[in-house]
Amino acid sequence: MTYCVGISLKAGLVLVSDSRTNAGTDQVSQYGKMHTLGLEGDRQFVLLSAGNLATTQAVLAEIRHELADNPDCKIAKARYLDEVADHIGEISRQQQSRFSDGEGLNAGFSPRVSFILGGQIQDEAPGIHLIYPEGNHITTSMATPFLQIGETKYGKPILDRILTPDTSLEDATRCALVSMDSTMQSNVSVGPPIEVLIYERDSLRFNRYLRLDDGHSYLRDIRESWSRNIRQAFDALPRFNWEITGPPPGE
Amino acid sequence: MTYCVGISLKAGLVLVSDSRTNAGTDQVSQYGKMHTLGLEGDRQFVLLSAGNLATTQAVLAEIRHELADNPDCKIAKARYLDEVADHIGEISRQQQSRFSDGEGLNAGFSPRVSFILGGQIQDEAPGIHLIYPEGNHITTSMATPFLQIGETKYGKPILDRILTPDTSLEDATRCALVSMDSTMQSNVSVGPPIEVLIYERDSLRFNRYLRLDDGHSYLRDIRESWSRNIRQAFDALPRFNWEITGPPPGE
Structure with missing residues (x-):
C-alpha cells in the first residue's frame, strides 16, 4: 500500500508521501510516490500516486512525453489547476482501461490508481486535487484543508x-x-523513506524538499518526541470517580 | 458502521462499543452492540457485534433460546472459551447462509457479521476472541492485547x-x-452512547458497566482533555532546523 497526504494552506502547500511498494510480501520494494513537473516561474505541479505501479509509471511517462514533445500541451498551457487535474484524470482512465479486461484473465488484478495533484499556475491560487481512479476529482475546502490517498484512516x-x-x-x-x-x-x-515537499504560495518554485529515511535524525526526533508527548497526554487524562475515591480521612 | 474494541489484560477484560446503526443516511438509529450472557459465579460472556443488524439479532436470539431451553447447552457447559467462540461462529455462519443467495436478489446486500467474544469460565483464564463472518476466530497475544471490529483503523x-x-x-x-x-x-x-464493560479477572461477574451518552460529563471531560493535551503534545514537537536559525546575534 501507500500513504500520501496533501495540505492546502493560506501560506502554500505541503505534500508528504511514503515509499513502500508491495506486490505480495516477498516483493516489497522502494518506489518514491512523489513526482514533480513544471516550469519554474510559470507553473509548478507535484503528483502523489497510490495504486497499481505499472499504471502509475505509464501515466507519468505519458505526461513527461507530452511535456517534452509538445510545448503547447495541456499541462504546459492550461489556465487553471482543475484543467490539469481533468487532463491527468483522462490519461489515467485510458491507461487503466488498457490493462483491465473486466471479468477476464486475472480476477484479483486491479489497474486502478489515485493521484493527489498539487501546484500553482501563475496568476491563480495554489491548490490540491484528489484524482480518483474514475478520472474525476475533488479539491479541499476551508473545513477540510487536506486530501489523502492510500492507507488514509490511521x-x-x-x-x-x-x-x-x-x-x-x-x-x-x-x-x-x-x-x-x-x-x-x-x-x-x-x-x-518519507518524502516532503513544501511550496510557498506564489513562489512558483518548490522551496523545500526533504527525504527522510528511517535513520534520519529529524524523523527519529519527531517520532520519539511524539511517542513521549502522547504518553504524557494520555497520563494527564481525567480519572474515573471510583479511582479518585481514596480511603476515608484519618486512616 | 460500528466500532468495538476488546482488551485482554493480566488484570481482566475491557470492552467498549458504540451505538450507531445505519442502513443509509435516512435510517440512522441507536442499537447497543454489547450483549452480556452468563451465569454469575460460573461463567460470564459478553458479545460485541458489527455488521448486519438482522443477522446479529438472529444469532443473539438463537443463543438466548439455547440458554433458556437447554441448561446443558454448549454455552452453559463448555470447558473452554474457544469452544464457545466455535459454537457462536457456527450459529453465525448458519444465520448468514439463510439470508445470502450469492448472486441473487440483491447484489449490494451483505448478511455478514463479526463478533468479539470476551469472558471467563471458572478455573480458566479470561480471554477475548474475534469471530469472523466465516465462523473462525482469533484471540489476543502478549504483543497485541486487543481486538477490534467495525471501523477499526482510525x-x-x-x-x-x-x-x-x-x-x-x-x-x-x-x-x-x-x-x-x-x-x-x-x-x-x-x-x-458508548458502552463500557470492565471485568476483573476471576470475579466471574461484570464489575462495572458505563453507558456514556453524548452529554455525559466524563465523556466530555476526556474528550476536552485529550483535545487540549494532544495540542500541547503537538506544539512540543521539535522544530525544523530552518525554524531554529534566528537572526545573527547582536541584532
Missing part, C-alpha cells in the same frame, strides 16, 4: 484535530509527519 | 502506542475511550 484523526487553512507550513509538515508515523506504526505496508 | 494508533498486558483496567478503558473518540471525530457512522 493517520486521519491527527489531521482532523490540528489542520486549518491558517496552520503554518512547518506545523502542517509536522502534522503530516505525525500522521505518517502513526500509519507506519499501525500498518507495515507503509514505510520510509 | 482508533488503532493509540491502542498500539499505549496497551500492554500490564496496563491497568482503568488506563485500558481510558485508552479505548480515546480510540473511540478519535473514530467518532473522523467518521460520522460511529456514535454515542
